[in-house]
Amino acid sequence: MLRNLKPVLCILLSAVSLSTAVLAEVSAQEAARLGKDLTPFGSPVKGNGKDIPDWTGGITTPPKEYTVEGQFHPDPFPQDKPVLTINNENKGPHLKYLSEGLKALLEANPKTFNIPVYETRRTSSMPQWVYDNTRKNATSSSLTRGGNGIKGAYGGIPFPILHGDSTTQALQAMWNHITRWRGVYVTRRSAEAIVQRNGTFNLVESQQEVFWNFFNPEGNEKSLDNILFYYLSFITAPSRLSGDAILIHETLDQIEEPRQAWGYTAGTRRVKKAPNLAFDSPIVTGADNLRTADDTDMFNGSPERYNWKYGGVREMYIPYNSYKIAQQGLKYSKIIGASHVNPEVTRFEKHRVHVIEATLKKGKRHIYGQRVFYIDEDSWSIAMIDQYDQRGQMWRVSMAFLKNFYELPGVWTALDAFYDLIDRRYHLQGLDTEEPQTRVFASEAPGNVKRYFSAQGLRRLAKK
Secondary structure, eight states: HHHHHHHHHHHHHHHHHHHHHHHHHOHHHTTTTBBBBBTSSSSSSSOOOOSSOOOOOOOSSOOOOOOSOOOOOOSOOTTTTOOOOOOOOOGGGGGGGGGGHHHHHHHHSSSTOOOEEOOOOOOOOOOHHHHHHHHHHHHHHHHEGGGGGSOOOOOOSSSSSSSSHHHHHHHHHHHHHHHHHOOOEEEEEEEEEEEOTTOOEEEEEEEEEOOOGGGGGTTGGGGGGTTEEEEEEEESSSTTTTTTTEEEEESSSTTTOOOEEEEEEEETTTTEOOOOOOOOOOOOTTTTTTSSSSTTTTSOOOOOTTTEEEEEEEEEEEEEEOOOGGGOOHHHHHHHHHSOOOGGGGOOEEEEEEEEEEOOOTTTSSSEEEEEEEEETOOOEEEEEEEOOSSEEEEEEEEEEEEOOTTOOOOEEEEEEEEEEETTEEEEEEOTTTTSSSEESSSOOOSOOOHTTSHHHHHHHHHH
């Protein structure tokens, strides 16, 4: 009898061994590659030997022309010209470097949409303390609750070296985007545009403040208290909406504790909880239903409604070093065109991206049946998304115009675009070139963070 059990035990032990290998964290030896053959954030230092260069540190300090916080960013590459411009007629040789969304935009707008491709410049960088925390995270971070949360991470990229099976790697990459470095505290005034088919647009202007608790210099993993960031936004125009506000406490694990949100309506002077601000809840004010709650920042919140698959690394053309589209004084009318952003102010480069596929789980609800994310290998920022409806038809294309905010330093988006290919309208978030200044970063929030970003604090601020 015991003799007959031996093969079974061997199979079980083998299965346990495989399971352990999948779940094992990155070893100290693997983590030691960070800052050597891998960048401090986990991508290969070496380029492709052709048109993707080696990473040599990125942009780490502002140019001499940058002198005041909140100043718009002088283009560090003002002499650069497109090395090629892809349009619907000449796209053939370049198709392997184009997302399905870019192909769809070319086909839908054959006479007006094009993709100006510039020399690739790997400008991504982060402060040294973020690099140090990233190396620590590499050997301590893990997914929790089936990938719907993380633990063992603080103040850096949680998973600089992806590992495990396809689902695990996909979720690790998505969490790297969700928690990526964007400073400690930021304030900005910006506008959202709802662009109609003929190019006319309406603006909703607001002021936002964000404290990234995950990067609180005075904190640590234990002090996070499951809070990723605090977000506060007040509408400043048009007058019929002026004074309305939203407050969000974004949680790291939204199954353990759902996102907390409150809204303030100036007309009623009341603060109310907003429990449904998640997943595919439509954003009406400012976006006219062209953006869902989890479209914001390209993707946010719990990944629980989708099955995730890692699609490997590809070389692709993505928006990058988007300084031209964010120059002070550039009129919104020069950025906004009918059906799409004016290509003359865009810049695309060839970069390596992680391809992540998300398919809606059976029994779960979301307006997108499938989503394909393209995550910049250096900054872990989602650069583009292809989004499909329940029939599998390409529906929406999201695009983040990335650049290095060199006063941080760190790569973030200058502007986000959300294209609806069926409705032939689109939405822009983050317009600020007609404002007197752009985003202002600080190393700490004003006063007591929990008191400032509270429902009571929202009420106090609204009355000012």
